[in-house]
Amino acid sequence: MKTLSTLTFANSYCDLPDTLGTRITPQPLDNPFLVHFNPLVAEKIELTSITALDPSFVDVFSGNATLVGLSPLAMKYCGHQFGQYNPDLGDGRGLLLGEVITSNSIKWDLHLKGSGKTPYSRTGDGRAVLRSSIREYLASVAMEGLGIATTHALAIIGSETPVAREKIETAATLIRVTESHLRFGHFEYLFYSGQHAELQQLADYVIEHHFAELATTDSPYAEMFKQICHRTAIMIAAWQAVGFAHGVMNTDNMSILGLTFDYGPFGFLDDYDPHYICNHSDYSGRYAFDQQPSIALWNLSALGYALTPLLDKTEIDHGLEHYQHQLQQQYSHNMRQKLGLTLTNDVDSVLFSDLFQLLQQHHVDYSLFFRTLSYITMTDLPHSCSLFSELFPCTSDLKKWLDRYQQRLLLEPNDNQRLAVMQQHNPKYILRNYLAQQAIEKAQQGDYKLIDQLMTVLARPFDEHKHAEVFAQLPPHWGKHLEISCSS
Numbered sequence: 001m002k003t004l005s006t007l008t009f010a011n012s013y014c015d016l017p018d019t020l021g022t023r024i025t026p027q028p029l030d031n032p033f034l035v036h037f038n039p040l041v042a043e044k045i046e047l048t049s050i051t052a053l054d055p056s057f058v059d060v061f062s063g064n065a066t067l068v069g070l071s072p073l074a075m076k077y078c079g080h081q082f083g084q085y086n087p088d089l090g091d092g093r094g095l096l097l098g099e100v101i102t103s104n105s106i107k108w109d110l111h112l113k114g115s116g117k118t119p120y121s122r123t124g125d126g127r128a129v130l131r132s133s134i135r136e137y138l139a140s141v142a143m144e145g146l147g148i149a150t151t152h153a154l155a156i157i158g159s160e161t162p163v164a165r166e167k168i169e170t171a172a173t174l175i176r177v178t179e180s181h182l183r184f185g186h187f188e189y190l191f192y193s194g195q196h197a198e199l200q201q202l203a204d205y206v207i208e209h210h211f212a213e214l215a216t217t218d219s220p221y222a223e224m225f226k227q228i229c230h231r232t233a234i235m236i237a238a239w240q241a242v243g244f245a246h247g248v249m250n251t252d253n254m255s256i257l258g259l260t261f262d263y264g265p266f267g268f269l270d271d272y273d274p275h276y277i278c279n280h281s282d283y284s285g286r287y288a289f290d291q292q293p294s295i296a297l298w299n300l301s302a303l304g305y306a307l308t309p310l311l312d313k314t315e316i317d318h319g320l321e322h323y324q325h326q327l328q329q330q331y332s333h334n335m336r337q338k339l340g341l342t343l344t345n346d347v348d349s350v351l352f353s354d355l356f357q358l359l360q361q362h363h364v365d366y367s368l369f370f371r372t373l374s375y376i377t378m379t380d381l382p383h384s385c386s387l388f389s390e391l392f393p394c395t396s397d398l399k400k401w402l403d404r405y406q407q408r409l410l411l412e413p414n415d416n417q418r419l420a421v422m423q424q425h426n427p428k429y430i431l432r433n434y435l436a437q438q439a440i441e442k443a444q445q446g447d448y449k450l451i452d453q454l455m456t457v458l459a460r461p462f463d464e465h466k467h468a469e470v471f472a473q474l475p476p477h478w479g480k481h482l483e484i485s486c487s488s
């Protein structure tokens with residue numbers, strides 16, 4: 001394990017054409033202090049946790065000091081925001097500080113979010129507030145705990161620098177750690193600005209660093225696109241199965257590695273509502289929960305179009321078809337695990353659609369329903385209606401569905417194993433908006449205990465945590481209706 005000064009850094013992104021970014025140093029914060037540190041993320045980059053106690057950690061990651069080996073740079077990219085192309089984007093409040101190379105040669109980007117103005121800040125102040133930094137920090141832990149590909153967050157640094165949002169808040173930084181910060185929008189930028197030689201260089205870079213096994217195939221660019229489609233499908237299938245809504249699926253927030261990226265007004269479903277809109281500023285519901293699979297396809301089409309200097313139409317279509325096929329397969333796989341079905345049967349699709357209809361009709365808590373179901377043995381199912389009393393009125397519809405589910409389970413080989421599988425695929429703990437909100441309010445008063453406690457359960461959301469039952473309960477009424485805007 002290493003300290004900050006003994007980490008090995010690289011800056012491979014800086015070797016790409018200059019048009020892809022601007023070197024710039026972070027702007028310092030007033031009286032920075034450590035809010036929270038994630039030792040599991042530190043472990044990924046082989047950084048010892050003791051480093052968090054070192055004052056230089058806070059200085060470097062608040063932008064108040066530099067570190068030999070880092071070469072901070074604001075990335076240039078563009079993208080489609082709510083369907084409209086915006087040529088004017090880029091890292092407006094974050095910097096790629098550098099890349100850590102681990103002993104087994106894995107490259108991890110270190111990105112400082114909230115580091116001050118850059119040439120791409122437009123009218124923004126270049127800052128991130130403590131509130132949104134905590135949301136991203138906890139979401140990164142929660143998604144990883146759920147087994148969903150995501151960026152990670154090493155730490156949050158707080159400060160006394162005032163920042164104007166709906167009201168005055170304080171600025172913070174978040175140290176994001178991930179394999180790559182490349183977005184669909186990087187390719188869109190080079191395509192729409194006519195920089196097609198640079199576009200090819202970027203594609204070569206992506207293949208070299210992230211899809212090396214494709215370099216020797218007959219058509220590496222087509223294979224790269226197919227891989228991006230594949231990973232996006234796996235990610236979206238996981239979001240839909242777990243009930244995660246991203247909220248701002250603009251192409252500049254889509255990772256070329258299929259990572260859940262750029263957490264803003266995201267939300268996990270409380271009551272099952274396929275039309276759930278987590279982003280209060282999304283007036284048309286473009287990014288509603290049930291739109292995510294088709295929006296990802298739209299975004300992949302935009303990426304495919306941006307890659308036309310390297311791909312022909314058949315190759316693009318092939319990638320997009322792969323996405324649709326893979327999404328279907330993976331989603332069905334994930335949902336079957338949620339119901340503990342290992343065999344396929346003709347009745348399954350109706351069993352699922354009737355269940356979704358019931359959940360929607362009765363406003364049933366999505367995660368708690370599946371978790372409750374994960375404890376009920378096959379023999380107990382027909383008289384288990386009362387176990388759902390907190391979630392469901394005990395209607396004849398529910399009873400009928402439980403009977404049909406029992407009949408279906410008779411075909412399955414092993415009921416104990418089914419229960420174990422279901423408990424491993426139906427989380428007991430999810431990052432409900434109100435939990436994040438409570439952690440934020442405590443942290444704004446300087447109390448970070450709730451962040452600690454939430455991190456512990458969210459990192460292992462399928463386990464029982466004896467002293468944390470309170471986090472596994474139904475949300476309070478006020479907690480279901482929090483309005484989360486894009487402001488961050």
Ligand code: AMP
Nearest residue numbers: 089090091092093121124125126127262
């Ligand atoms: P986001 O909605 O966070 O994905 O950001 C969209 C674009 O706006 C990106 O180019 C961001 O860097 C930029 N941006 C967001 N907030 C700020 C801010 N406070 N200051 C400067 N740029 C920002």
Ligand code: MG
Nearest residue numbers: 252253261262
């Ligand atoms: Mg963004």
